Amino acid sequence: MGDLKPIKVKAYVEEVLMEKYEEGGGEPLSPMARMFHEPDSNIYIITMIGFKTQINPQVFKANLLHTLLKHPRFSSVQVMDENSTGLKWVPTTVDLDNHVIVPKFEPNNFHTPDKIVEDYVSNLSKSTIKMSIPMWDLHLLNLKTSYAESTAVLRIHHSLGDGTSLMSLFLASTRKVSDPQTLPTLPMMKKANSRTKSSGGFMGNYVFKLWLVLSLFWNTCVDVLKFVATVFMFLKDTETPLKGGLGNGATTSRRFVHRIVSLDDVKLVKTAMNTTINDVMLGVTQAGLSRYLNRKYGESKIDKGATERNNNLPKNIRLRATFFMNIRPSPGIQELADMMKKNSFARWGNHIGYLLFPFTIAMRDDPLDYLREAKATMDRKKASLEASFSYFMAKYFLKFCGLKMATFPSQTTLWFSNVPGPQEEVSYYGHPVAYVAPSCYGQPNGLMIHVVSYVNKMSIILSADESIIPDPHQLCDDLEESLNLIKNAVAVKEGLIL
Numbered sequence: 001m002g003d004l005k006p007i008k009v010k011a012y013v014e015e016v017l018m019e020k021y022e023e024g025g026g027e028p029l030s031p032m033a034r035m036f037h038e039p040d041s042n043i044y045i046i047t048m049i050g051f052k053t054q055i056n057p058q059v060f061k062a063n064l065l066h067t068l069l070k071h072p073r074f075s076s077v078q079v080m081d082e083n084s085t086g087l088k089w090v091p092t093t094v095d096l097d098n099h100v101i102v103p104k105f106e107p108n109n110f111h112t113p114d115k116i117v118e119d120y121v122s123n124l125s126k127s128t129i130k131m132s133i134p135m136w137d138l139h140l141l142n143l144k145t146s147y148a149e150s151t152a153v154l155r156i157h158h159s160l161g162d163g164t165s166l167m168s169l170f171l172a173s174t175r176k177v178s179d180p181q182t183l184p185t186l187p188m189m190k191k192a193n194s195r196t197k198s199s200g201g202f203m204g205n206y207v208f209k210l211w212l213v214l215s216l217f218w219n220t221c222v223d224v225l226k227f228v229a230t231v232f233m234f235l236k237d238t239e240t241p242l243k244g245g246l247g248n249g250a251t252t253s254r255r256f257v258h259r260i261v262s263l264d265d266v267k268l269v270k271t272a273m274n275t276t277i278n279d280v281m282l283g284v285t286q287a288g289l290s291r292y293l294n295r296k297y298g299e300s301k302i303d304k305g306a307t308e309r310n311n312n313l314p315k316n317i318r319l320r321a322t323f324f325m326n327i328r329p330s331p332g333i334q335e336l337a338d339m340m341k342k343n344s345f346a347r348w349g350n351h352i353g354y355l356l357f358p359f360t361i362a363m364r365d366d367p368l369d370y371l372r373e374a375k376a377t378m379d380r381k382k383a384s385l386e387a388s389f390s391y392f393m394a395k396y397f398l399k400f401c402g403l404k405m406a407t408f409p410s411q412t413t414l415w416f417s418n419v420p421g422p423q424e425e426v427s428y429y430g431h432p433v434a435y436v437a438p439s440c441y442g443q444p445n446g447l448m449i450h451v452v453s454y455v456n457k458m459s460i461i462l463s464a465d466e467s468i469i470p471d472p473h474q475l476c477d478d479l480e481e482s483l484n485l486i487k488n489a490v491a492v493k494e495g496l497i498l
Helices: 011-023 031-035 057-064 113-124 163-172 201-231 263-273 277-298 304-309 336-340 368-382 386-400 472-494
Strands: 044-051 076-080 087-091 136-141 150-157 174-176 254-262 319-326 352-359 414-419 426-428 431-441 447-454 457-465
Touching (some): 044 254, 113 136, 113 254, 163 414, 163 431, 254 263, 263 277, 263 472, 277 352, 277 368, 277 472, 431 447, 457 472
Antiparallel strands (some): 174 426, 447 457
């Protein structure tokens, strides 16, 4: 496993970074980065990377010097600015021994390696990284699990960057397995052409465009009103077995579980139903949450087997997700050099907005109804500026009202995020990657669902508050079973033989 070549950054970008180092840094944290330091949203991104080989810690350390540490966010500390009430970035010397941890595991006859790794990652959610050093660390676990020969756990404070930024950095540190000297292909974001252009000539096109503008205006007004009502706690989700309280998410233990399903199955449904991969996974989530809650509400009944087949759900459940969206002008994953470039349309950092996505919780006879409902909801959300509004509202609330007013909605049941991953098999510092499973902890909700693709696989990752959701593996089973039911329904509809 040879040394990895340094991250490719354009010459003028490197010069800008060097100037900041020579000046002593001092760049203030962005408004969104400051929000990630709030007590109820002191959030860390925790990414599990499975490998097909055992990890060589010395190779990792050698390559970190000219990959991760080349980025200023990973070699700077956050300190209070004497001239303001906020934090700023100040470059520092990084001691890798403070950041790279290689635990040793004693033989354990009571727990499987999967459970040992799961417990280890869960224990990380009970701790934070001290602010006297750059806020990241890397844990190298040489234990063979069901999905991998070894696992690296990268923990990063969310103030360093969002999922799009970190996926770009991850890809810049990897190489194709088929060609170890070549960077992987960047996942491309295709714009869904869900709207049909008018064919009624000039007047028809004018009316059509006017209708689109009016729809955008109306949808935005409705969404903003609901958003404001939620932020100020006038509009709350129904109390369900998935709904957490308003406790301090930063001190709550989380359990991280994931399930790997076939991306080809997801694409089969996507093509047959003329939707996007995101629509499919939202439909699967809606179906899985409905199955899980139906079982929970039926647990008090005597014949549990029969009640699981019946509808035990209360009527009119309001269950919403805080759905995070990349609001950069350039969508999708970008080259790292472009993200570090000043005034780039694909800037590094936390350039995310969020919208409130309502899930319809119900038992459906036709599994495809979950997908149809999710697609219709997302199509309407796309014709709205809610995500951009949430970003700018947080930004200006910080400026004029202080941090207490600029917080993430804590009245929703869960958070949801979807990030595209590598399209081909890659190696990280010479170690072939088996899967990538990011998640978060510190959020004020009982549940967060991440969806990440890798080659022909799709990882569904849950971050569950153990005091609220004691059986996250069961929820994973329900999500996986929901995908199978939707796939089988598509096969029947299309006359396919699976």
